Amino acid sequence: MVGITGALNNAVTGLTAASRAAEVVSSNVANAMTEGYARREISLSSDTLGGDGGGVRINGINRMVNETLLQDKRLADAAAADATARTTFYADLENQIGDPTTEGSLSWTISKFEDSLLTAASMPDSSARLSSAVDAARLVTDKLNSVSADLQQTRLEADQSIAKQVNTLNETLGEIELLNRTITTQIAVGRDANGLMDQRQMLVDSISEIVPIKVVQRDNNQIALFTKGGGILLDGHAYEIGFTGAGVMAADMTLAGGQLSGITVNGQAMTVGEGSQFGGGTLGAAFAVRDTLGTEAQAKLDAVARDLISRFESTSVDPTLNPGDAGLFTDGGGPLVVANEAGLAGRISINAIVDPLQGGAAWHMRDGLNAATPGVVSDATLLNAMSSAMTTQSVPASGNFGALQRSMAGLSADLLSFASSSRQSSELTQGYTNARQEALHEMALADGVDTDYEMQNLLVVEKAYAANARVIQTIDALIQQLLEL
Structure with a gap:
């Protein structure tokens, strides 16, 4: 059961990360025309639990700003x-x-x-x-x-x-x-x-x-x-x-x-x-x-x-x-x-x-x-x-x-x-x-929200969410089989 529990935890953290990533994408798209809005990116890293893999950790949401520009x-x-x-x-x-x-x-x-x-x-x-x-x-x-x-x-x-x-x-x-x-x-x-x-x-x-x-x-x-x-x-x-x-x-x-x-x-x-x-x-x-x-x-x-x-x-x-x-x-x-x-x-x-x-x-x-x-x-x-x-x-x-x-x-x-x-x-x-x-203004706009890129990123998030959901579904089936023994 320890392995199944670890797998379930990993999948849950994956679902959470994918959900938060979808939220970030939606925020970026919604504010594509908002003056002063800086595009967001989710920051992720691998997590550990008792020295073993513990899924994915959400470090935070970063504002993507070119300070020099x-x-x-x-x-x-x-x-x-x-x-x-x-x-x-x-x-x-x-x-x-x-x-x-x-x-x-x-x-x-x-x-x-x-x-x-x-x-x-x-x-x-x-x-x-x-x-x-x-x-x-x-x-x-x-x-x-x-x-x-x-x-x-x-x-x-x-x-x-x-x-x-x-x-x-x-x-x-x-x-x-x-x-x-x-x-x-x-x-x-x-x-x-x-x-x-x-x-x-x-x-x-x-x-x-x-x-x-x-x-x-x-x-x-x-x-x-x-x-x-x-x-x-x-x-x-x-x-x-x-x-x-x-x-x-x-x-x-x-x-x-x-x-x-x-x-x-x-x-x-x-x-x-x-x-x-x-x-x-x-x-x-x-x-x-x-x-x-x-x-x-x-x-x-x-x-x-x-x-x-x-x-x-x-x-x-x-x-x-x-x-x-x-x-x-x-x-x-x-x-x-x-x-x-x-x-x-x-x-x-x-x-x-x-x-x-x-x-x-x-x-x-x-x-x-x-x-x-x-x-x-x-x-x-x-x-x-x-x-x-x-x-x-x-x-x-x-x-x-x-x-x-x-x-x-x-x-x-x-x-x-x-x-x-x-x-x-x-x-x-x-x-x-x-x-x-005008040239610097155009460059600043280019660093803003690109809706095409965000839609591509959303497809990646969707696949990640579906994959983690599939893992949970599989784990659920395995647990049901154990319970039927």
């Missing part, structure tokens, strides 16, 4: 998100400046102002043409104001995005910490924790676009999370990520100046930007837009405004001006203050002296800003000087445009070229990162 995919997701955000910024800036052939663009308003000066100079006694020149000058300042306001709004939205992403990070890290503990507890009491591991993986994937993440396996099936730059997010417990939103945004507000918040981890300041502890991903891109890309674009826009103001403050253009007087274009109504250039494009305006909407008179365009009374109506000297000031070639005093001399129209074209070339360069990077992300 998953890590590469997460980094690719972060890189693609970062490149997309940068491309979007430059595309928006390019649209704000506008195509030169499109009405309302910066180049178009400058060209219209130049044309209005020539038109007024051809008939300086025409009040309508002088008023048209004033209106054209206002279009230029309004456009610069508009682009500057859009830039600061973009920076403010980036600041608000940082705050939202930091909140998401803190909430998700807390959930992952809780899952870490729950998974350890479930395994300790002998329960299957694979479903919880799927949930944890999905949470990690959900924040991988925000910050490039490195996952480190710890004891008891726990994980630790670090940023690609070495910042700690979770190790035993979730670290608190700190950030304070600005609420408002001005061109002179910067991280270096202390007006804007950076990132802290458990109260300790972290570096942000390219290659830093929190560089890359949508969080790094938001910091770049707020602190680097936006400020660089604003500086170039301010340089255009400074160049425009400077051209009309010269006494060689308007002899009625005294040194230090504001010219046709002003810094918020006053003369240019070089030390206060940040945000100049948002403050530039036409001089109230020539603007009827501000109580001025358009004839000052012809006779001079400080002229007490109208002069000779046929004298177009000042209008011609203004026209010449717009076309004079000079080197921009700021904005890092280089040492080449430019007219006002040429400088505005260079501003558009900066936005366009930056967008194109960013699009090249985006194309590469998106292609890499």
Whole structure:
């Protein structure tokens, strides 16, 4: 009877293993389309009983995950998100400046102002043409104001995005910490924790676009999370990520100046930007837009405004001006203050002296800003000087445009070229990162559930189950024969 009992035990364990294998196959097939589900495989080994064969032992159910591929995919997701955000910024800036052939663009308003000066100079006694020149000058300042306001709004939205992403990070890290503990507890009491591991993986994937993440396996099936730059997010417990939103945004507000918040981890300041502890991903891109890309674009826009103001403050253009007087274009109504250039494009305006909407008179365009009374109506000297000031070639005093001399129209074209070339360069990077992300995504899908393979495996399970059932049936017949003796 000992041999029969051993055979029966072996067959029962075989039936149990086959039943559990069928359960695993059914779970895989049922979750073939489930996002974040990792394919399961049953782990078996031979068992012993008193030194003799004891059938088959179920060691557990394993999640089949390629950690290296998953890590590469997460980094690719972060890189693609970062490149997309940068491309979007430059595309928006390019649209704000506008195509030169499109009405309302910066180049178009400058060209219209130049044309209005020539038109007024051809008939300086025409009040309508002088008023048209004033209106054209206002279009230029309004456009610069508009682009500057859009830039600061973009920076403010980036600041608000940082705050939202930091909140998401803190909430998700807390959930992952809780899952870490729950998974350890479930395994300790002998329960299957694979479903919880799927949930944890999905949470990690959900924040991988925000910050490039490195996952480190710890004891008891726990994980630790670090940023690609070495910042700690979770190790035993979730670290608190700190950030304070600005609420408002001005061109002179910067991280270096202390007006804007950076990132802290458990109260300790972290570096942000390219290659830093929190560089890359949508969080790094938001910091770049707020602190680097936006400020660089604003500086170039301010340089255009400074160049425009400077051209009309010269006494060689308007002899009625005294040194230090504001010219046709002003810094918020006053003369240019070089030390206060940040945000100049948002403050530039036409001089109230020539603007009827501000109580001025358009004839000052012809006779001079400080002229007490109208002069000779046929004298177009000042209008011609203004026209010449717009076309004079000079080197921009700021904005890092280089040492080449430019007219006002040429400088505005260079501003558009900066936005366009930056967008194109960013699009090249985006194309590469998106292609890499897509390729790794396809590879990850290939590691998922293959229903054809699962059906083949099910046939093997079915045969194993039938064979073990046949063994039990045979043993039953043998026992019946013994009982009949």
